[in-house]
Amino acid sequence: MSGLSDAALEHLRRLAAEPEADGEGGFRYALREEVGRGGMGVVYRARDRELGRDVALKALPAPADPALVERLQREARILARLDHPGVVPVHDAGALPDGRPFYVMKLVRGERLDAWARGRALAERLRTFLRVCEPVAFAHARGVVHRDLKPQNVMVGAFGEVLVMDWGVARLRAVAEDDPGVATSSTIHAGETAHGTVLGTPGFMAPEQARGEVHRVDERTDVFALGAILRGLMAGEPHGRALAAVAAKAAAPEPEARYAAVADLAADVQRWLDGEPVSAHRESVAERAGRLYRRYQTPVLLVLAYLLMRVLLLLFQRDG
Amino acid sequence: MSAGAFPETRHSVLAAVRGGDPQARARAAEALAAAYWRPVYTYLRLRWRAAPPDAEDLTQDFFARALERELFARYDPARARLRTWLRTCLDRFVLNRRKAEGRLKRGGGARLLPLDFAGAEGELLRHDPPDPAADPDALFAREWSRSVFSLALERVRARCAAAGKTVPFALFERYDVAGADDPDRPTYAELAAAHGLPVTQVTNHLAAVRRLFRQAVLELLRELSGSDAEYRAEARELLGVDPP
Numbered sequence: 048m049s050g051l052s053d054a055a056l057e058h059l060r061r062l063a064a065e066p067e068a069d070g071e072g073g074f075r076y077a078l079r080e081e082v083g084r085g086g087m088g089v090v091y092r093a094r095d096r097e098l099g100r101d102v103a104l105k106a107l108p109a110p111a112d113p114a115l116v117e118r119l120q121r122e123a124r125i126l127a128r129l130d131h132p133g134v135v136p137v138h139d140a141g142a143l144p145d146g147r148p149f150y151v152m153k154l155v156r157g158e159r160l161d162a163w164a165r166g167r168a169l170a171e172r173l174r175t176f177l178r179v180c181e182p183v184a185f186a187h188a189r190g191v192v193h194r195d196l197k198p199q200n201v202m203v204g205a206f207g208e209v210l211v212m213d214w215g216v217a218r219l220r221a222v223a224e225d226d227p228g229v230a231t232s233s234t235i236h237a238g239e240t241a242h243g244t245v246l247g248t249p250g251f252m253a254p255e256q257a258r259g260e261v262h263r264v265d266e267r268t269d270v271f272a273l274g275a276i277l278r279g280l281m282a283g284e285p286h287g288r289a290l291a292a293v294a295a296k297a298a299a300p301e302p303e304a305r306y307a308a309v310a311d312l313a314a315d316v317q318r319w320l321d322g323e324p325v326s327a328h329r330e331s332v333a334e335r336a337g338r339l340y341r342r343y344q345t346p347v348l349l350v351l352a353y354l355l356m357r358v359l360l361l362l363f364q365r366d367g
Numbered sequence: 368m369s370a371g372a373f374p375e376t377r378h379s380v381l382a383a384v385r386g387g388d389p390q391a392r393a394r395a396a397e398a399l400a401a402a403y404w405r406p407v408y409t410y411l412r413l414r415w416r417a418a419p420p421d422a423e424d425l426t427q428d429f430f431a432r433a434l435e436r437e438l439f440a441r442y443d444p445a446r447a448r449l450r451t452w453l454r455t456c457l458d459r460f461v462l463n464r465r466k467a468e469g470r471l472k473r474g475g476g477a478r479l480l481p482l483d484f485a486g487a488e489g490e491l492l493r494h495d496p497p498d499p500a501a502d503p504d505a506l507f508a509r510e511w512s513r514s515v516f517s518l519a520l521e522r523v524r525a526r527c528a529a530a531g532k533t534v535p536f537a538l539f540e541r542y543d544v545a546g547a548d549d550p551d552r553p554t555y556a557e558l559a560a561a562h563g564l565p566v567t568q569v570t571n572h573l574a575a576v577r578r579l580f581r582q583a584v585l586e587l588l589r590e591l592s593g594s595d596a597e598y599r600a601e602a603r604e605l606l607g608v609d610p611p
Binding site for chain 1: 486487512513517519543545548570577580581584585605606607
């Protein structure tokens with residue numbers, strides 16, 4: 048009998064813990080390899096036998112903890128509420144043969160935003176950033192704050208499609224059950240992790256979230272994370288003070304100093320891409336000239352060339 | 368000692384060890400020794416800081432004494448888990464032995480069991496050893512789970528060989544055992560190419576052997592548990608699942 052390494056031991060433990068999803072019991076999904084594991088759940092690639100397609104199945108790693116069960120179920124409910132091309136769609140939910148709750152979602156194939164961005168031009172990165180903003184703004188309109196936005200939770204597909212993932216710590220504001228389009232001002236605390244618990248990722252977590260001030264967490268908390276993501280996407284590329292000011296405003300320490308809504312942040316990034324002045328930065332005369340030059344580079348150069356030609360012609364005529 | 372020492376039954380080995388048939392009793396005690404000798408040896412090396420020759424002697428003596436005095440037969444499932452009880456017995460045994468060290472010559476114990484100490488020592492050196500100051504129960508439990516999984520693996524290997532399923536087992540061994548800490552672990556497609564199979568066949572083979580493995584682990588847990596409650600508790604602790 049050969050001894051097993053720690054890694055083999057852990058891998059075999061996971062294999063043995065997998066529910067008997069194949070064959071016996073008639074369970075709809077055949078679990079394949081593990082594709083991800085986080086604090087809350089394990090994600091498997093699974094085969095949907097009924098529809099003959101691969102899906103991603105997220106389940107708790109172990110039964111028991113009612114708080115985790117509630118979080119997983121809440122995440123599934125939130126995802127089901129967010130019917131948007133930038134949010135991974137949920138297909139099914141239920142309990143595995145061993146009792147663990149699960150939900151099934153589209154199997155996303157793509158790259159994490161930070162890996163995808165390497166070697167790409169700044170303008171392309173910013174256009175993708177705008178596509179990240181869309182589902183987040185959509186979620187806000189439906190009363191959902193993500194609370195854990197970071198490059199690792201954004202997937203970019205082969206055709207540039209963007210999916211915002213991992214809504215496990217998202218917070219749901221009270222909405223009318225029959226009208227998912229309108230959020231009210233009060234906040235549901237049911238399903239909220241313990242009041243004041245810090246959830247999120249350092250570096251992308253807004254100060255009010257890091258301090259556990261749950262009552263101050265709102266849409267602007269996601270604006271902060273988007274500002275941090277934007278800053279990461281700008282790194283290593285010359286971008287000027289205007290775009291830096293946009294990221295700085297988004298990731299301002301105080302919520303009141305940030306953009307009030309994701310749409311405002313996105314609008315400023317779009318303005319920068321279009322060569323227009325951004326709301327976050329008052330430009331100097333030289334900056335304005337430089338921006339206008341970059342924006343109208345071709346006509347400016349044509350006019351300059353024309354004027355140069357006229358001057359040369361005048362000089363030749365005078366000499367002649 | 369091989370996994371074959373375990374009776375191929377879903378009944379508890381502990382029931383056999385306390386039964387009336389002396390032959391079945393001895394066989395069951397040996398089966399328990401097969402599951403526990405490696406955790407015992409590692410525990411002695413790390414927790415009691417015994418040198419390899421001392422740990423070997425103590426392991427042999429502990430199981431020799433256990434078999435001779437029918438120690439397992441005295442285990443009461445209502446009072447503790449077998450694993451915890453055995454570790455307590457071991458601690459007591461070592462304490463007594465150390466007290467008597469001045470009077471007894473080391474190495475006097477009988478060598479009844481063909482145990483692969485060199486292999487166990489090699490494993491101890493090859494992998495990061497657990498912190499000896501860690502919770503003794505956790506240390507013993509980890510080595511015990513290593514032992515259970517190794518035995519389950521041997522059981523699956525034997526069953527696959529008997530059923531002529533050597534290719535499925537080879538795939539499992541390469542991908543799930545050797546591949547677990549291999550940075551160059553082959554993909555399903557590479558395994559399929561290497562064995563001349565369609566990728567879907569590799570998926571099916573792996574799924575089938577994984578099921579056998581899970582089944583073998585649960586069987587072993589059942590055999591090594593003193594009661595149904597203990598079996599369920601062990602399965603929950605080891606695998607994080609409620610067994611069927």
